Amino acid sequence: MDQAIAVVKPGATTADVVALWPRATDFGFPDETAAFGLQYGHGVGLSIWEKPIFSRLVSLDHPETLEEGMVFAVETYWPASDGWSAARIEEELVVTADGCEVITKFPAEELLVAGRRYWTAGGALNTVRDSQSHLNTAAGQRAPNGAAPATAAPATAPR
Numbered sequence: 001m002d003q004a005i006a007v008v009k010p011g012a013t014t015a016d017v018v019a020l021w022p023r024a025t026d027f028g029f030p031d032e033t034a035a036f037g038l039q040y041g042h043g044v045g046l047s048i049w050e051k052p053i054f055s056r057l058v059s060l061d062h063p064e065t066l067e068e069g070m071v072f073a074v075e076t077y078w079p080a081s082d083g084w085s086a087a088r089i090e091e092e093l094v095v096t097a098d099g100c101e102v103i104t105k106f107p108a109e110e111l112l113v114a115g116r117r118y119w120t121a122g123g124a125l126n127t128v129r130d131s132q133s134h135l136n137t138a139a140g141q142r143a144p145n146g147a148a149p150a151t152a153a154p155a156t157a158p159r
Helices: 002-006 014-018
Strands: 040-043 050-054 071-079 086-096 099-102 118-120 123-125
Touching: 002 071, 014 040, 014 050, 050 071
Parallel strands: none
Antiparallel strands: 040 050, 040 071, 071 086, 086 099, 118 123
16 A cells, blocks of 8 residues: 555556555455455545545546545555455545645554454453444443443532
């Protein structure tokens, strides 16, 4: 992905970027259609998925020219050597007058490690999760009987 980001500048095309991404067959997929959702880029603006579109399936034959001020995400798939694990890394970029600036603030080099257990900087992540994310915090956890969390009594001043 770093090589692809390095070619982003006004006048470059989406084909220039995706030509540096691995082919789907390089990481075990039969063709670009099968890997379409794993290697993808898209503009970010009023909508979350806008032009320009970056895809080996589309951009090589229908390139779009990059312009200063464009904001987009590029997302690539990186399989691990164990044949099972993988990561899909996304970076958001803004095209500047002489190149681009990566505006993603999460360091891709420090990804969460996932598998049978998920790990974060704070330790193991509970794999039993509520679909309402606020209920996954200590303050929002339900009692064993399913009752809503009790609100804490207001603190009293020491006497």
